[in-house]
Amino acid sequence: MDHTSLPTEPATSRTTAPRLRRLSLYEVVAERLREMVLEGELPPGSRISEKRLCESFEVSRTPLREALKVLANEGLVELLPNRGAKVTEVDPQAVADLFEVMAELEGLSGRLLAERADETAIAEVRELHERMLDHYRRQERQDYFALNQRLHRRLTEIAGNGVLLELESSLTVKVTRARYAANLQLGRWEESAREHAEILEALEARDAVALSRTMRDHMRRTGEAVLQGLGVNGSPDKK
Amino acid sequence: MDHTSLPTEPATSRTTAPRLRRLSLYEVVAERLREMVLEGELPPGSRISEKRLCESFEVSRTPLREALKVLANEGLVELLPNRGAKVTEVDPQAVADLFEVMAELEGLSGRLLAERADETAIAEVRELHERMLDHYRRQERQDYFALNQRLHRRLTEIAGNGVLLELESSLTVKVTRARYAANLQLGRWEESAREHAEILEALEARDAVALSRTMRDHMRRTGEAVLQGLGVNGSPDKK
């Protein structure tokens, strides 16, 4: 092989002077792979050729394989015995199940929030909400979505249950993937913004029941929208 | 180095004739490691020396490191940058958080069960319950515990939400660890058996509200018992 057996820089930016980098190679690879799967650059069901990916990333197979193990645990790829890896399919039933669970967890999050959010936290959430509304009015889709993720994450942080936070983070990865797969440009903006307003209201009132319900329902409706985007007809009977 | 550079068998049993084995080496290693962590053979907080483990397992570092990545995702070990791995501590707050989430998920499971369990499934659960009672009467701790795990898993299977099932499986690993750490020999047997009876009753009545509540509360009480075993005083205020 070649790639000039210099102790070459890992092909990152050159301009940053002191190079603060920490971060194992497999983490970088995992991050990039995750992106590729989420955005459909690696389409669902496609086989992953280790060799090709190694070449395109310019890394050896060791860190790539380690990264694949991480992605497998996240459910983004499947590891087949002696036959490599493939990108997992987006099964509508699994997506429905996912949102069912997420909705329940959001409900828990709401209940905890009502108990544990102090004035500072509420003010912070309110501010995030206002900024989202700005993006909404300007129809800045990317920014809106990014803030949306951040708001939801922040809410769970404030809820103060570390396990819940981790869980929601990892499930959010799958939600995001389902969203992409559904190509959700969503005319749900308006509805969603209204629901956020309700959530904020319940939070300010510290009404545990209302907060739990609104957050849960918000997630349910998001799920319904995503499933519609996946071409699932409304009837929610199993199998 | 030595260990006799023959193409030696991977040091598994010799007697089995046809060698049916499937299963990558890293999976075997992960399985064994998991056991060691769960049962405290590798105590919480202890550093893991790759070299020593490799020698004791008689495998090279590659599969061991892959296994460590898996365990890290399960939250059983922590990977430090350039400084190896250590077994995660059992933080009582994290355990409390864990049971808070598990209880909520059990509640969801119960609600779904009431909708989706058919006669056959209920009969099956009833039978498992009876067998548990037998073990209880005979004070067969191991068998009781094993069946307990199986019963709970089966219930979630019947609930029919794949994401929920996966989630509970992975969280159950942590629950088990907390249990061991608490050295829960439990005089909770009797109470637990009674709660199981209630659950079965609600299931047979297909009472969603009752089933959801009993399952949730059962998990909560288990959590309380474990936390007690960890030496946590009752007061449930944070931080």
Added chain:
DNA sequence: ATTCTGCATTTTGAATTCAAAATACACGAA
């Protein structure tokens, strides 16, 4: 005595090498 510096040793991170399994393909028999 204490702290700092530089070197030796150990341990981890990643590339490479080697072996085993799976796949593709060509040839021959029915």
Added chain:
DNA sequence: TTCGTGTATTTTGAATTCAAAATGCAGAAT
């Protein structure tokens, strides 16, 4: 022609090797 069988090629699984980072320690300077 079609179906098997055997062989070559490719791809994966795991061990080994090499390089970089961290750790431990001895000696010097204050």
